[in-house]
Amino acid sequence: MNSIEVKNLTKKFGNFTSVDNVSFEVYRGEIFGFLGANGAGKSTTIKMLCGILEPTSGDATVGGFSIKTQSEQVKRNIGYMSQKFSLYNDLTIEENINFFGGVYGLEGENLSNRKKWVLKIANLEGKEKLLTGSLPTGIKQRLALGTAVIHSPNIVFLDEPTGGVDPIERRNFWDLINTLSSEGTTVFVTTHYLDEAEFCNRILLINAGKIIAGGSPKELKENYIKTIILEIECGKTIDALTILEDSNFFGSATIFGNYIHVKLKENDTEENAKDFIVKTLSESKINTSRIDKISPTLEDVFITLLEKKD
Amino acid sequence: MLTRIYAIVKKEFRQILRDNRSLILIFFYPVFMLILFGYALNYDVTHIKIGIYDLEKSELSREFIKTFNSSEYFDIVKYVTSPEEADRSLNDKTVQCVVTIPVDFSKKFYSKENASVQFLIDGVNGNTATIIMNYVNSATLGFSEKVSADILAKEGIRITRPLNIAGIFWYNPDLKTTEFLIPGLIATILMVICVTLTAISIVREKEQGTIEQINVSPVSPFELILGKIIPYIFLAILISILVLILGHFLFGLEIKGRIIYLAAGTILYIIAGLSLGIFVSTIADSMQVAFQLSTLISQLPTNILSGFTFPIESMPPFIQIITNLTPAKFFIIILRSVVIKGTGIEAFWQQYIYITIFALFFLTISMIKTARQRRTV
Structure with a gap:
């Protein structure tokens, strides 16, 4: 049985359809990425799956329980953490853990074992008496994730958990997500950071309430990016970009730091393009030092997909 | 749960x-x-500032004045010597009430004519003025009853009032x-x-x-x-x-x-x-x-x-x-x-x-x- 099974889930607010007839499933123990622009319907979907928002039509089972008729059981079996920091700033770390432990019915030895675990994963052992408000954002988020799974749920929903967190802390946070997943917890995560999406086992892309693509990061890149992308290192980058754009030889040309990325047209070969670049640039007395084929990123995939939509 | x-x-x-x-x-x-x-x-009115304008200065007038002095409701703050001063004192709020005892106070009193006393009350705050009025009324009434009983007793007559009011405020006796x-x-x-x-x-x-x-x-x-x-x-x-x-x-x-x-x-x-x-x-x-x-x-x-x-x-x-x-x-x-x-x-x-x-x-x-x-x- 899958952890989450969504069937024709729809949510309307008045005339606005936020989530439009969405169906998918999430396998047990995987890290499932749910991606989309702001207002695409990510949070609405998560809220419905957590049993705090009633769907207009359709249904889903989370951990085997229907979100429509068994929302109380759903709540007992999931953890939830949102981008908005949801611990109490005016309580100490320990008091926050005790509170959420109590909310999920943990007592006595059970609670103190889980408390130790949360402190360990948040790297806060020995700092129990600190006020939560005084912690840096990254550590707060790890503590929030720890308390969100204090009752060892089978499934945890993370709604943009790394918003406003620095890159190193983000990496630490993802280590934590991987740990949870390896222990058998299903992780359902939304994010804006496409480099983070690479860590997911599977990804679903949602736009305007509809699913537009899905699969593993590798599958997405293979299925949606058929063209070759070249990275060019040369002198006078800005002039070179104008020349290459004007040549109409490429699908697109963009600046990436000190380099230029060009996307070839569908039937072009790599060799053909390389020759063209060197020749064209040298005509304008621009020296080309390097041309490499690069593998597309998820960002390339999403921009391609969203452009196709428009 | x-x-x-x-x-x-x-x-x-x-x-x-x-x-x-x-x-x-x-x-x-x-x-x-x-x-x-x-x-x-606080709606209570105590320590009413009284000015006395005693034109007679007799034994009886002093006794009358004493009734005001012996109660926590009144404080005699000054003795005035002219109607103008009485007026001024009321105006500048040094007193709330002026008691004027006329020259013929004792004479009229003992000759069993009706002796009258004048009270000038600051009426700016109507509520307070009414309360002061009630207080001086009952003080005067008490004095006049006591003194007339004394006089009659000297003549061997005991007076009895046909109806006696004895109001007591329950639960909050001092209001x-x-x-x-x-x-x-x-x-x-x-x-x-x-x-x-x-x-x-x-x-x-x-x-x-x-x-x-x-x-x-x-x-x-x-x-x-x-x-x-x-x-x-x-x-x-x-x-x-x-x-x-x-x-x-x-x-x-x-x-x-x-x-x-x-x-x-x-x-x-x-x-x-x-x-x-x-x-x-x-x-x-x-x-x-x-x-x-x-x-x-x-x-x-x-x-x-x-x-x-x-x-x-x-x-x-x-x-x-x-x-x-x-x-x-x-x-x-x-x-x-x-x-x-x-x-x-x-x-x-x-x-x-x-x-x-x-x-x-x-x-x-x-x-x-x-x-x-x-x-x-």
Whole structure:
């Protein structure tokens, strides 16, 4: 049985359809990425799956329980953490853990074992008496994730958990997500950071309430990016970009730091393009030092997909 | 379920205790209100400043003046020597009343003609003037009765009055306003504190987003509301005790009835206030709105419609019906019965029932609203 099974889930607010007839499933123990622009319907979907928002039509089972008729059981079996920091700033770390432990019915030895675990994963052992408000954002988020799974749920929903967190802390946070997943917890995560999406086992892309693509990061890149992308290192980058754009030889040309990325047209070969670049640039007395084929990123995939939509 | 409620109660207590500034405010507010209202809002008129304009200066006039000197209601502050000075003294407020004793005071008195005394009273504050008038009237009447009895006794005649008025004010024999005001003050203080604190404590969770984490947990609206209420019941009970102790030491308030009746009424009233606060929190989305709404909904009706400052009997019939919407009206009846009169439960059991209905009504509405909001927002 899958952890989450969504069937024709729809949510309307008045005339606005936020989530439009969405169906998918999430396998047990995987890290499932749910991606989309702001207002695409990510949070609405998560809220419905957590049993705090009633769907207009359709249904889903989370951990085997229907979100429509068994929302109380759903709540007992999931953890939830949102981008908005949801611990109490005016309580100490320990008091926050005790509170959420109590909310999920943990007592006595059970609670103190889980408390130790949360402190360990948040790297806060020995700092129990600190006020939560005084912690840096990254550590707060790890503590929030720890308390969100204090009752060892089978499934945890993370709604943009790394918003406003620095890159190193983000990496630490993802280590934590991987740990949870390896222990058998299903992780359902939304994010804006496409480099983070690479860590997911599977990804679903949602736009305007509809699913537009899905699969593993590798599958997405293979299925949606058929063209070759070249990275060019040369002198006078800005002039070179104008020349290459004007040549109409490429699908697109963009600046990436000190380099230029060009996307070839569908039937072009790599060799053909390389020759063209060197020749064209040298005509304008621009020296080309390097041309490499690069593998597309998820960002390339999403921009391609969203452009196709428009 | 108990673990969850206990967790919320404990957390709420911690947050209350950690917020020192609010805590000081919570305890300072009742003290402030009590002192302000207890001393400033006082309908009692004592130590009336009297000026004497004695034209005769006889034995009898001095005796008459002495009646004013020997009472705590009057203070003789000056002796004036001319009608102009009398006028001036009233004008510059050095005296509130001038007693003019005419030249022929003793002569007329002993010749059994009607001797007359003039009282000039500062009538700017009509209420006070009427009270002064009553006081000097009864002082003069007392003097004249005493003296005429003496004179007649010398002649061997004992007088008896056919009808004697002996009015005694029960429950509040000295007609002290503080005794009358303190129940209303307790009602106001408790209502304002209960409504404001609960409303803000819940709306703060909405504003900071912590409520979301509770909503996705197995905590039910019932458990959440109960967990929120319990700490504030304790806090409000502490405040009631504080107010009663202050009332005792500052204004000599004594509880004449049974404490258990008082405690029961107070706890019911506190719960009514808290449920109103929770109701406010279901409407308000920001702490600012919650604060304004709770002040409006708690302070105004409690002050104006409860019979605390204005007697309900003198309101128009329509407003009289509206007064039933404020639980303070009923709590004040309980307080006046228990604290001032010391009556038994038969005098106020209906008020218990009313306050309970009020509390249950708002608690139910709030729980339904909370449950509905959770599923739709």
